Amino acid sequence: MHQPYPWAMPGRFALRLCRWGWACILMLAAMAPSAFAAEPVLRVGFFDLPPHGQLKDGKPSGHALAYFDRIARQMGVTPDYVQLPLARLLVSPDIDMVLYLGKTRERAQTLVFARKPWLVLQGAIAVRTGSPLRTVQSADDLVGLHMGAWNAGFRSQLMRDARLRVTPISGDDFLDRALKMVVHGHIDGFYNPEIHATQAGIQRLGLGAQLRVVRLPSTGDALYPAFTAAGAAKYRKRFEAAFDAVAQRGSYTAFMQQQYALR
Structure with a gap:
């Protein structure tokens, strides 16, 4: 004998649907503490x-x-x-x-x-394009120059040499101000332990024709x-x-x- 389709048997189909619904609700409730918990x-x-x-x-x-x-x-x-x-x-x-x-x-x-x-880190010094400073092998190459450096920033052993004249530069906008100080001749160069930051600042301020970057010896x-x-x-x-x-x-x-x- 041909069996009727489920939707032809409303009572039995409704009962099954109800059971499936409760099963889904229980599964979601069990998952909630882990699957839907907020990330720390x-x-x-x-x-x-x-x-x-x-x-x-x-x-x-x-x-x-x-x-x-x-x-x-x-x-x-x-x-x-x-x-x-x-x-x-x-x-x-x-x-x-x-x-x-x-x-x-x-x-x-x-x-x-x-x-x-x-x-x-790759340390670097930003100088004017016409600066005679081309390479730095040791602190000897910087003696006699007036350098700037971020007052709260990290300094390599080379830049902590007692013979160097280093003016600390503070403030949240220290990098922009320091690069402009180099451009205007207030300091001979600006030291930054992270070359990418200096290069990004020069590019952002449009100073590529006025400043160049001199790499320092790698320190690790x-x-x-x-x-x-x-x-x-x-x-x-x-x-x-x-x-x-x-x-x-x-x-x-x-x-x-x-x-x-x-x-």
């Missing part, structure tokens, strides 16, 4: 260091932040970026980590640095992610694993080069 928020502090990080139109942006977004997704956290002057970042209780930072003994006493750096210094004690206890292991996983698909240096190529 990781408070990430950074200071202005274009092109790695800066406020653009009032919003955090930069290559390091974009690359860290990939790491955060791998970690399963939501980054909350907080821009502060460097001096405040080093003591702020409102962050879990500093996104990038030069590693020193003093800083290592209060912060927990990641195992691997973002970027191995680097920019590292650094955690507060509480942040390290909660996030460091997860970060290290996520950092390695993302780096296998492409390093931060390769990511930066790709961003420049897209311009």
Whole structure:
């Protein structure tokens, strides 16, 4: 005998539909605590260091932040970026980590640095195009020159030589002001431990015809992610694993080069 289709048997079909509905509701309820739970928020502090990080139109942006977004997704956290002057970042209780930072003994006493750096630093000095300074092999080449350097920034061993005349430059817009000081002859050159930041500043200000960059000897210094004690206890292991996983698909240096190529 031909069996009727389900919709020809409204009572039995309705009963089955009801059972399926309850089964789906129970499955969703069981999944809710894990599948729909909000991701933890990781408070990430950074200071202005274009092109790695800066406020653009009032919003955090930069290559390091974009690359860290990939790491955060791998970690399963939501980054909350907080821009502060460097001096405040080093003591702020409102962050879990500093996104990038030069590693020193003093800083290592209060912060927990990641195992691997973002970027191995290439120090450089911005000078006027007509400057006689062409190469730097040692501090001897800089003796007698009036240099500028960020007052709160990292300095290599070469730039800490007691014979050098170095004027500290402060403020959130230190880089722009320093480059303009070089252009106008107020200082002979501006030292920055991170060459990409200097090059980005020269390009942004349209000073390419007036300034050039002299590389310093490589020192092996680097920019590292650094955690507060509480942040390290909660996030460091997860970060290290996520950092390695993302780096296998492409390093931060390769990511930066790709961003420049897209311009």
